[in-house]
Amino acid sequence: MPRTSTAAPKRVLLAAPRGYCAGVDRAVQAVERALELHGAPVYVRKEIVHNKHVVEELAERGAIFVEDEAEVPEGAIVVFSAHGVSPAVHENATARGLQTIDATCPLVTKVHVSARRFAADGYTIIMIGHEGHEEVEGTTGEAPDSIVVRDPEKVAWLSQTTLSVDETMATVDAIRERFPALLDPPSDDICYATQNRQLAVKEISPEADLVIVVGSANSSNSVRLAEVALEAGAKAAHRVDDATEIDESWLEGVRTVSVTSGASVPEDLVDGVLAFLTARGYPDAQAVHTAEESLIFALPPELRRDLRKAAAGQKSDQAAE
Ligand code: SF4
Numbered sequence: 001m002p003r004t005s006t007a008a009p010k011r012v013l014l015a016a017p018r019g020y021c022a023g024v025d026r027a028v029q030a031v032e033r034a035l036e037l038h039g040a041p042v043y044v045r046k047e048i049v050h051n052k053h054v055v056e057e058l059a060e061r062g063a064i065f066v067e068d069e070a071e072v073p074e075g076a077i078v079v080f081s082a083h084g085v086s087p088a089v090h091e092n093a094t095a096r097g098l099q100t101i102d103a104t105c106p107l108v109t110k111v112h113v114s115a116r117r118f119a120a121d122g123y124t125i126i127m128i129g130h131e132g133h134e135e136v137e138g139t140t141g142e143a144p145d146s147i148v149v150r151d152p153e154k155v156a157w158l159s160q161t162t163l164s165v166d167e168t169m170a171t172v173d174a175i176r177e178r179f180p181a182l183l184d185p186p187s188d189d190i191c192y193a194t195q196n197r198q199l200a201v202k203e204i205s206p207e208a209d210l211v212i213v214v215g216s217a218n219s220s221n222s223v224r225l226a227e228v229a230l231e232a233g234a235k236a237a238h239r240v241d242d243a244t245e246i247d248e249s250w251l252e253g254v255r256t257v258s259v260t261s262g263a264s265v266p267e268d269l270v271d272g273v274l275a276f277l278t279a280r281g282y283p284d285a286q287a288v289h290t291a292e293e294s295l296i297f298a299l300p301p302e303l304r305r306d307l308r309k310a311a312a313g314q315k316s317d318q319a320a321e
Contacts, residue, residue: 008255012277013208014270014285015200015260017293021193023105024049024264026297027082030103031058033303034079037310043078045069045085046134048103049264050219052241069093077101083134084108086141101303107191108135111158112142114185118156119143123183128171129160130220136160149179156183161191162221162263164228165198192295193263194221198228200290204258205232210250213239214269215262222262234258242269243276251280259285 027048034042040062047055047065055065063079069092072078077099080089084104093100104112118125125143129136139158149155157175159168176182205211211229215222222239229237240246251257257277261270274285298304 010254010282011256012274012282012285013204013256013258014274014287015197015204015258016287016289017193017196017200017291018259019214019261019263019265019267019270021191021197021263022293022295022297023082023107023191023193026299027079027103027105028054028058030101030300030303031063031079032061033299033307034077034101035062037303037306038077041076043072043076044081045072045078045089046081046083047218048079048081050216050222051262051264051266052216053269054264054266069096069098072096072098075099079103081134082108084112084138085134086138088141089138101300103300104138105161106297107161107189108138111139111161111185111189114156114158114189115139115142118158118183119145121154122151123154123156124149124151126155126157126175126182127159128157128168129163133160133220135162152179153181154183155179155181156185158185158189160220161189162194162224164224165190165195166228166231193293194224196291196293197221197225197260197263200288201225201229201258201260202232203290204260204288205229205234205237208234208237208256208258209254210235210256211237211258211260212246212273213237213260213262214242214265214273215239216241216264219262219264222265225260225262229258229260240273243272246273246276248280257282 031048041064044063044065066072069089075097079101080103082103082105127140157172211234213222213225226237226239259273
């Protein structure tokens with residue numbers, strides 16, 4: 001009699017939503033459009049978004065990534081990254097006569113606005129985030145003098161937008177024990193994309209023998225997705241930049257593989273991971289939908305203005321011909 005296998009069938013679960021958020025899409029487009037409009041080079045302060053492939057591709061097209069605005073030649077065009085910058089950076093750029101395009105995500109800008117408002121109202125702000133991360137530097141730079149608790153009745157918290165939502169709330173609870181009057185930020189300071197991607201990975205993790213998160217090592221939200229996957233019950237979770245980083249041994253004995261990607265990850269990198277799995281006998285992925293996303297942010301206003309001017313110039317040239 002033929003032996004029948006009792007092993008569960010192989011399957012691939014794909015988180016939805018995953019990948020690009022509205023803020024990343026806008027920031028990457030801002031550099032692309034600036035290159036089209038002004039030609040190379042266009043300077044970009046810090047990585048426009050934390051993804052190795054995106055940065056390499058834009059660099060090939062003529063973007064020059066710098067760590068500091070002081071490295072940008074006077075009068076040149078510089079794009080500020082999606083993570084935001086402090087007012088001091090804006091001041092330095094103005095002093096150097098730089099033409100700036102601010103691709104700060106509008107959701108990060110909201111956190112900056114809250115920082116200014118809390119500081120103006122006399123609150124001490126407790127910033128929850130990773131020390132040294134650009135976004136944390138940008139937000140604390142909005143209220144650099146509000147870092148010592150002056151009045152325990154006037155303490156507020158803010159956070160980096162890409163942290164683990166559950167961990168952040170646990171931290172907030174701990175801070176509240178010390179400062180019962182702790183004030184929360186406005187609810188719309190929470191990033192929808194971070195929340196949605198974490199909820200989606202929670203959904204595909206409990207049954208997963210392996211979760212693959214596509215995203216770069218310095219991408220806070222991608223690293224958090226792998227942590228959230230393990231907390232949600234995945235037997236293993238690995239973050240990779242692309243399919244070439246998958247170790248074949250991870251697949252030993254693995255029936256269910258779940259796949260997701262961070263907010264700065266182009267979809268072709270996820271396609272590469274799915275193709276890798278298909279080539280190793282896994283079936284087509286089943287998408288697991290947990291939220292629909294339709295948010296789009298308009299390009300930075302200074303770029304829209306220049307694009308309008310360029311379009312008007314082209315029209316008048318055509319009329320003169
Ligand atoms: Fe903006 Fe959220 Fe995307 Fe960060 S993860 S760029 S805050 S939408």
